[in-house]
Every structure is written in structure tokens, then in C-alpha cells.
Amino acid sequence: MDDELGGKTFVLATDLDGTFLGGSAEDRRTLYDWIEENRDSIGLIFVTGRDPGFIADLCKDGVPWPDYVVGDVGTTIARMRDGMQSPMPELEAEIAAAWDDAGERVRDALRDAPGLTLQSTDFRYRVSYDLDAATFERDAIDRIDALGLDHLISDNRYFDVLPPGISKGPSLKRLVAHLGVPPDRVLAAGDTLNDLSMIECGLPAVVVGGAEQALVDRVAPLRHVHIAEARGAGGIMEAIRVLDLHPALWSDTP
Structure with missing residues (x-):
């Protein structure tokens, strides 16, 4: 078990474009500030197709640094340390073997x-x-x-x-299990079909407002998924409230 998220009561595992980076500037600032102010109890995982350079530039420009990255549509699992991604061979071995x-x-x-x-x-x-x-x-x-x-x-x-059987969902679940985080304290957030495996993998999940309709149609019957009205960051905050995942959101935001 990796204990870097030990003691966290909530972990946000989020896609970037259209999700964590989506919504109004006000909602993004509110969510980002709330995360930074509660780092003692909140963990952050980026689950994205974006490359490490993009993430580093993004975070230098005011976006919260993630603790971990499930990148390249689930084919990379890495720690984020000192602004650099550090792949986790113990979790990537199965991915590399499947890719061959x-x-x-x-x-x-x-x-x-x-x-x-x-x-x-x-x-x-x-x-x-x-x-x-x-x-x-x-x-x-x-x-x-x-x-x-x-x-x-x-x-x-x-x-x-x-690789066969590899995508955002399976890689995120592998990381969550490795970290020893209770699955019911993780929120998976996305907005397009490449987030499908993450949204339907059984973790509490949100499809943010303005999402690809094909994704909404696929996951609408799933009871663990919240279909948000608010877009992007606003949809993430809406789901945290509705699913009762972190009480600090009630007192820290309007």
C-alpha cells in the first residue's frame, strides 16, 4: 500500500478538458481554492489523455497540482512529485505487458x-x-x-x-486499491466517451453538465452516477454536495 493519500477523507479523480477545466471562471476558482484550502483531507488525481508537459504548464498557471496522474487514457499511472510525473512500475507492469x-x-x-x-x-x-x-x-x-x-x-x-482491457476506469481502480483509499470516498468526474470506463467502474461518479450526449445516455441508468446540471467545475461541486462526499464544501463555499 502507498500511504501518500493516507488520512484523506475524499479523493477527486477528474478528467481535465471540459470537466476540471470546464465551467465558469468563478466556479473553477471556487473549486480550486477549496481544494487547496483543504489539502489535509482532499486528494487529487488527474485522469486524462493529456501529456505530462501540458499538466505541468497547467499547474504552473494556477491549477492545483495533482497527487497522482492516470494519464494517456489510462496507459500511464504516475505519482506527481516536484512538478514531474514519476511512473509507478508496480502498477504499469500489466499495461506494458498487454501492449507488448x-x-x-x-x-x-x-x-x-x-x-x-x-x-x-x-x-x-x-x-x-x-x-x-x-x-x-x-x-x-x-x-x-x-x-x-x-x-x-x-x-x-x-x-x-x-492495450486490451486497459483504459481510464481499470487503471484508476488499480491506483485507488494500491493507495488503500476507500472506494466510496472517491469521486470520478468526466464529460466524454473516453471517460466511460471511469464513470461506469463502480466508484461514485459525476457526468458534468454539457457532457457528450452519448456518455450521458450510456450511464444515465447507473445509480452511482450523478448527472449534473452545472458545467465543468460547477458540476463537480454539485456532485460533492449531492453525494455527501465532503462536508467542508457546505461551509467553505456559497
Whole structure:
């Protein structure tokens, strides 16, 4: 067990774009200040497709630093120390084994796939593309299936190729278990289909206002999920109140 979140009574595990970084400037400032003022009882995990450089720049510009990062759509699990991500080999071993150095095989298989443009970021256990919905063909999915890998389409604009069985949800649950945090004290927050596995994995969860409708439709029947009216940061605060996850929010915010 890792004890760096030991004693925390609440952990926010949140997507970034449209979720933690979404909503009004006032709501973002209220949420960020509330987290910083209650760091003794609140843990913060970013669950994102963003790269380490983006996160570092973001936090230097006034966003709270996370304690941990589940990055690259679940293919990275890392501590955040001194402004740097430190991957956790004990949690990433299963991810690396499932990927089996598949990057070049994926790029070869999709080299001429219509509607897909390879992204320049060099992920360790993932290959990502921009997707043009007008020209995309299902044959690309068949090619990935033939390699024994998983695919993820989000916001009808992005196509990720991932190790089988690896995504945001399973990686977040692995980290939560490793940290020894009670699952019922963790709030998972997201807004697009690439957050689906995190929202439906059984942890208390919120889909923030303005989310991708396909995500809302998929998770609406789930009793552990709050569908928020407020957008972004406001939706996160709404869920903390509704799900009774941290009483300090009542006294510290209007």
C-alpha cells in the first residue's frame, strides 16, 4: 500500500478538458481554492489523455497540482512529485505487458486508413489519431481487432488504440486499491466517451453538465452516477454536495 493519500477523507479523480477545466471562471476558482484550502483531507488525481508537459504548464498557471496522474487514457499511472510525473512500475507492469510494444504494428496497420491522422505525441503504451467522421471507415476498427488491441472513439474526433482491457476506469481502480483509499470516498468526474470506463467502474461518479450526449445516455441508468446540471467545475461541486462526499464544501463555499 502507498500511504501518500493516507488520512484523506475524499479523493477527486477528474478528467481535465471540459470537466476540471470546464465551467465558469468563478466556479473553477471556487473549486480550486477549496481544494487547496483543504489539502489535509482532499486528494487529487488527474485522469486524462493529456501529456505530462501540458499538466505541468497547467499547474504552473494556477491549477492545483495533482497527487497522482492516470494519464494517456489510462496507459500511464504516475505519482506527481516536484512538478514531474514519476511512473509507478508496480502498477504499469500489466499495461506494458498487454501492449507488448505494439506501436509500430498499429502504425503500419492504420497507415492508409481513411479519416485517421496520426498524432505526433509519442505515447509509451498507446497510439492516437485525429478522426474525421465524414471519411472514417469501420475497417480501421477491424484492423485493430485483428491485432488483439482495443480502440476508443471519443467526441467523434479522436481514435485511440490501447492495450486490451486497459483504459481510464481499470487503471484508476488499480491506483485507488494500491493507495488503500476507500472506494466510496472517491469521486470520478468526466464529460466524454473516453471517460466511460471511469464513470461506469463502480466508484461514485459525476457526468458534468454539457457532457457528450452519448456518455450521458450510456450511464444515465447507473445509480452511482450523478448527472449534473452545472458545467465543468460547477458540476463537480454539485456532485460533492449531492453525494455527501465532503462536508467542508457546505461551509467553505456559497
